[in-house]
Amino acid sequence: MSTLAHVLEEAGLATITLGIVRGQLESTAPPRGLFVDFPLGRPLGKPGDADFQHRVLAAGFAMLERTEPGIEVFDEAIPDEGGLMACPIPPRDDSDVHPAVAEARGLRPAYDRAIARYGERIGAFRVVGPDDIPAAIGTFAAVAGGAAWKEAGIPGIPARVVQDIRGYYEAAALSLSDHVPAAFEATRWFQHETEAGKAILDARKQMEAQGAKQGLWQYLVSGAAAD
């Protein structure tokens, strides 16, 4: 990000760079860097809070008055409280399938409601669409149960498939909760509270045990929601 600020400024554009990772901002030293101590993924701080977002922008635009490069710090931090989203999961399909597959089927109405309300800004669109999410989860459940990961039918690079599964669950979560979740609350819910999340964690351990390359199993989880 800060690299682009240097490039744009060299081309004659004035830039303001918001930075969430202070060390990166300081190392790359963009012409005007505003350190915002916010969660990764929320550089304007608070979703749904226009006043707060305007404060961030105002602090950035004020840096246009500078006469030399520099980094400033926004005056309010948003800490990660480590919260967990409370999502009542709808009753599952009671057919004879893995609980994670049944769970995903049961979440489909909630997913559809979220997409209808917010648009498909997040969700299942990278590799696996919503219709195929339960089956994709089934492949990870199979690996978790001991199947060879290369033969389980995972429908793409495992981490990419998991991004879609996570997007499906996190979108659905928006329909199952009555508040704006803090950063990573929904991810923690998915990763630690759902059958799908548990299956993926177990599949990850199995892939490692089966000798898969680290880059293939490592990205199956969010480190930011590791606990």
Next chain:
Amino acid sequence: MAVHAELSSTPNVVVMTDLSKPSSDRVKEFMNGLEAAEFDETAFTTPKPLSDSTVAILTSAALHHPEQAQFDPRDTSFRQIEAGRRDFKLGHWSQDVDQVGFAIDYNVVFPIDRLDELAEQGVIGAVSDVHLAYAGNQFEVSGVRMDSGPEGAKVLLDAGVDVVVLTPV
């Protein structure tokens, strides 16, 4: 303190980190230590008054409109985001980015509505018709520095942009 390798977003990197801190903070600590591009000199453009300036957003969130190609994990190209549209998808590949905030309110990453409001108030001169999205989480930025970055700058200059707000995720 404990060795905690699983948090690393980079393969084969072991991080010493304080496990008493929230895991998202530990990820940021890890990212603090990643090698970053360094510039011997810092270019510095003095803009015209903000109230006369056209402002664009450049985000590294890998946003794209539905009909545009998705970003590959090591994709250093950019997508042009149209100012009048709100149908964008979050294509960033990192698992360590909160996505739900963007789902609820895209302005938390791409503050296009806020810029529209500032233009209406006369705080900024105008909102650019075109904005840019790149894919962050890149460990090799020479392509951005030498090719797609200058190409993006030209797009913005051709659109009459004076000031760019860069937002990461």
